[in-house]
Amino acid sequence: MSMPNDTFECGHTIEELSLYLDTGEFPDPAHLESCPECRNGLDSLRRLAAAGGELFASDLAAAGSGNDDWMKDILANLALELRPGRSIPLRSDDPADTLSETEGSILALVRSVADSLPGAVAGKVRLDGDVTVPGSPVAVRLDLAVLFGHALMPSAASLRQDLAEALARHTELNIAAIDITITDVIEAPREEK
Amino acid sequence: MRDQLDVVPDAILAGRAADGDTAAFESLARRYGPHMRAAARRLTGSYADADDVVQEVLVQAWQQLDTLREPAAVKGWLLRLTGSRSIDLLRRRRNHASLAAADGDAPADTVSPEAGPEAAAVAGAGLESLKAALSALPEEQRRCWILKEINGQSYEEIARTLNISPASVRGRLARARTTLVREMEDWR
Structure with missing residues (x-):
């Protein structure tokens, strides 16, 4: 024994x-x-x-x-359940109307623009600034994973451009900055550690 | 896109899920669901209970993901929630059982009468004798051992899950290991 x-x-x-x-x-x-x-x-x-x-x-x-x-x-x-986040006011032509969009829908918009770039996958997205006050400056901060073999810097530059256009088209936010942090470069299919 | 989500690191998925992305959350669930299910089943004794636990944990995780300070640590967090929920279920069941009939907890592998040392020696001796020895441990020791070895929890985390002191975890784990070693080596 x-x-x-x-x-x-x-x-x-x-x-x-x-x-x-x-x-x-x-x-x-x-x-x-x-x-x-x-x-x-x-x-x-x-x-x-x-x-x-x-x-x-x-x-x-x-x-x-x-x-x-x-x-x-x-x-x-x-x-x-959905995560609406903050309520972001929109201009309306009729003062009797109160229009708004949710923060969650804007985060989803940012993700979908980032995901559509070949080799890129969005992570956490933050809207820094008081989005509930029209016109106040907002910084978009985005974590990004990039698949190995895709160029990092051109990806980030063209993504910033795409995001600026999409946000201008779909929101009334006063975008002061778009910060993209590449947090991961993905090398190969992964399994549970 | 779904394929891409399946290859990105945990922190990316956890960050997206905290922002409300259900697809990322489901990808996390698929990634760690099998580990959660295995741990819950080893703790509760059945896949039916394990699946209830996994579902409860995922509901809780979705609600609380934005409180997770370190998104990269989401795996350990899910497994800790799985451990806690499994223990809760065992306690509820015991309270229930003591009201109805003294049935006790059902371990994942009860030893069938014919599955003695001989049967174990044939079919993967180490594994089978470990399962049998584990199911014979006192319940509190068994829980400590599973939370440590299957869930990968630290002493402090196990202590919080079981509502005992880290020193008690240390003691119970040592006693569990002593018994398991003795049982297994007797059968070699």
């Missing part, structure tokens, strides 16, 4: 070894090199950790893929 109940003859405990495996912390690291009991205990715990990894891999495989019916059913039941 390689695992005693609690404390080894050297005075160290399984709890200490267990913690050491998770955190690398141990009161007397040099001791682990020389103590056969502790080394056996660590070996056993490492084999258990490997078996735990196997169990996880097997459970993950058994759970199926995110494209399977169980996930489709879950997604179909979610009924995600």
Whole structure:
């Protein structure tokens, strides 16, 4: 039996070894090199950790893929509510009319313009400024992922141009700046880490 | 576009989803749903419960995504929510069961009478003996071990999920591991 109940003859405990495996912390690291009991205990715990990894891999495989019916059913039941964000006033010809558009619809517009650029995928979009007051300056800040093999700088420049045109056409915002941050360059199809 | 969403990093998806992009949120759900389902099933004992948990977590995640400070950490966050929801479900079920009948929790792998050491040795010995040993652990130790090894949670996160101290997590995890090692090595 390689695992005693609690404390080894050297005075160290399984709890200490267990913690050491998770955190690398141990009161007397040099001791682990020389103590056969502790080394056996660590070996056993490492084999258990490997078996735990196997169990996880097997459970993950058994759970199926995110494209399977169980996930489709879950997604179909979610009924995600919209996120309108702030209400952005629009000019109207008739003073009796109150017109507005939602911040959420403008974020969606920015995303769709960015996504339509080959190799680009929009991330977080922010409208910095008081969009609820007509004419106040607004800075658009956009995170962007670019697929590997697409030129970064021309992408950003032409995207800024496209965004300025789309925002001028679909909104009355006073766009003071469009800041694009390329947060990621995507190299290859990715899987769960 | 859907294909592109499936290859972008978590932070991009989480940022878009927080802005209200349902397609990005669904892509996140597809990406980490299997891990969430596997963890919830190992904790609750059935896929039916696991799917309920995953659905509850996704509803909560959609509502709270804009509070996530570090979008790149969305995976760990989803798994922590999954752990908490699974534990909630187990507690509800136990309260319910103690009212009705003393049924107890059903572990994911109960050992069938014929599946002794011999059967385990044939079919992936390590894995099968681990499953059997795990299902025989005291419930609180089993939960600690699964939250650590399957959900990948830290001691502090497990402590918050189970509403116990990090020192208790350390102790329970060590006792769980001691028992699991002993059971598995007896069967080798």
